[in-house]
Amino acid sequence: MAFQVTTELSPAVFDYKPPNPPLKEFVPSRDRAFFGDPEKASLLAQASAVDNLTPYVGTELKGIQLSRLTDAQKDELALLVAERGVVFFRDQDITLEQQHALAAYYGIQDRDPNQQDPRHVTIVGREGNIRAYGNNSGEFHSDHSFEVNPPSYTLLRMVKTPPDGGDTIYASQAALYDKLSPTFQKTFEGLHAIHSSDRGYAASINGGGSPHRAPINTSHPLVRTHPVTRLKILNYNPWFITRIAELNAQESNHILAFLREHLLQADDLTVRWRWTAGAVAFWDNRAIVHKATPGGYDVTLREGKRTAIFGERPFWDPDNSESLSQRIERLQSEKGENRENGIHSQSVLNN
Ligand SMILES: [Fe+2]
Numbered sequence: 001m002a003f004q005v006t007t008e009l010s011p012a013v014f015d016y017k018p019p020n021p022p023l024k025e026f027v028p029s030r031d032r033a034f035f036g037d038p039e040k041a042s043l044l045a046q047a048s049a050v051d052n053l054t055p056y057v058g059t060e061l062k063g064i065q066l067s068r069l070t071d072a073q074k075d076e077l078a079l080l081v082a083e084r085g086v087v088f089f090r091d092q093d094i095t096l097e098q099q100h101a102l103a104a105y106y107g108i109q110d111r112d113p114n115q116q117d118p119r120h121v122t123i124v125g126r127e128g129n130i131r132a133y134g135n136n137s138g139e140f141h142s143d144h145s146f147e148v149n150p151p152s153y154t155l156l157r158m159v160k161t162p163p164d165g166g167d168t169i170y171a172s173q174a175a176l177y178d179k180l181s182p183t184f185q186k187t188f189e190g191l192h193a194i195h196s197s198d199r200g201y202a203a204s205i206n207g208g209g210s211p212h213r214a215p216i217n218t219s220h221p222l223v224r225t226h227p228v229t230r231l232k233i234l235n236y237n238p239w240f241i242t243r244i245a246e247l248n249a250q251e252s253n254h255i256l257a258f259l260r261e262h263l264l265q266a267d268d269l270t271v272r273w274r275w276t277a278g279a280v281a282f283w284d285n286r287a288i289v290h291k292a293t294p295g296g297y298d299v300t301l302r303e304g305k306r307t308a309i310f311g312e313r314p315f316w317d318p319d320n321s322e323s324l325s326q327r328i329e330r331l332q333s334e335k336g337e338n339r340e341n342g343i344h345s346q347s348v349l350n351n
Contacts, residue, residue: 006206007134007199016205018113020212025148028107028312033228036072036079043069043076057085057172057288058271066102066280067094074105077282078153082228086170086283086290090276092157096120099157099307107309110151112144113197113211114204121306123156125166125299126292134199140171140263140289141239143308146195146218152311155282158304161275165297168273168281170290175269176262177223177234178324188234189318191222192245195237219245221316226286230321235314236263237289263289275304286311 044050048063059080066089069077081087094102100119103109115121130138143151156168177185194217201215222244224235236259244252273281283290285308322330 007202008206009202010206013202013205016211018211018214022213022216023148025313026310028149028152028310031078031082031152031228031312032075032106033078033082036075036077038079040076040080043073043080046073052084053088053273054268054271056175056269057170058088058273059084059086060088060090062090064089065094066092066282067098069102071105074102078106079228081153081282081284082226082287085172085174085288086271086273086281088273089280089282091278092280093278094157094280096305099155099305103153103155103307103309106153107311110147110154110308110310112308113201113213113215114209116210119307121308123302123304123306125162125297125302126294127299128294130294134203136199136239138291138294139239140169140237140291142173142235142237142285142289144197144240145220145235145237145285146197146216146240147310148216148218149310149313150195150220151285151308153282154285154306154308155280156304156306157280158275158277158302160277160301160303161279162297162301165293165295166275166302167293168275168290169270169293170273170281170283170288171263171266171270173233173235173287173289174226174229174231174324176236176266177232179266179269180234180262185223185232185323189223189232190316191247192219193222193235193237193241194219194243194245195240196242197240198242200240217242220314223316224286224314225317225321227312227315229287230317231327232321232323233287234259238263275302286314 046064047061051060053060109119111118112121126137128135196217197215201211204211220235222235224233226233238260244255
């Protein structure tokens with residue numbers, strides 16, 4: 001039988017007592033990407049191929065085993081992930097213990113409110129009607145962005161996967177910001193969105209889950225500065241955002257509907273990853289949103305292990321950030337180049 005999601009405030013939801021207190025804001029240790037060589041010489045020298053899957057997001061590195069990275073290569077990889085949003089690998093031999101250790105290298109391991117093992121989430125196949133009311137399992141999102149310190153670097157390793165189905169789609173939040181008109185960019189800068197775990201909490205309990213923290217509603221900037229790339233990025237998340245804090249109800253509803261359409265229209269800003277057993281996606285939750293494509297396959301054939309670390313509290317620093325287009329223009333003029341057909345974003349993001 002298909003799993004049904006309900007977010008109703010049922011007696012079970014009212015009666016449930018989460019065992020752990022809310023998380024307190026903290027300042028994470030310095031992002032490892034800052035320690036990486038901007039040229040990524042050590043990491044890229046090891047790769048047999050560097051394949052940019054789309055102009056704006058997603059690079060596949062071939063010939064590299066995550067289990068054998070040096071610390072310098074790990075730092076360079078973090079920088080590449082921050083720049084490209086997501087970096088993919090296939091045929092990895094990394095064990096679960098090694099995956100935990102790799103996550104711990106990058107920071108304090110994040111724990112989803114529904115995550116039972118403190119070190120990883122087991123990702124399974126999903127069926128269900130993603131078009132049913134209240135079912136968000138096929139919706140774009142940044143993983144539990146309602147946290148005060150939402151996750152940054154996240155690694156999903158697929159242990160087993162069906163021959164087809166279960167792809168993951170990633171969209172660049174820097175490009176989503178950049179493709180807004182200057183008028184909308186200005187309007188959205190300085191606004192805040194409320195990210196809520198209320199519905200997920202209720203759905204978890206109604207589905208037999210045991211969330212270990214109470215639901216929270218957190219205000220985050222709608223446009224944020226990426227701490228590593230200093231790019232202006234949209235901080236939009238249709239799964240968890242309930243409203244825009246500064247707007248009236250109807251204004252908020254319509255702006256959120258616009259943002260959802262803006263995202264769903266952005267085929268040019270997305271990459272779709274087809275999984276194979278042993279494949280890994282290493283993404284930066286700050287730089288992308290992603291979604292699964294549930295259904296149409298045998299759910300028992302899909303299993304992955306996800307590790308993540310807590311990032312900094314999202315911030316907006318208008319005096320020290322620029323849009324993707326502004327960066328392209330600046331680097332173009334700095335290099336004295338004048339390319340008639342525009343610059344491929346990849347060449348910019350790798351600078
Ligand atoms: Fe996710």
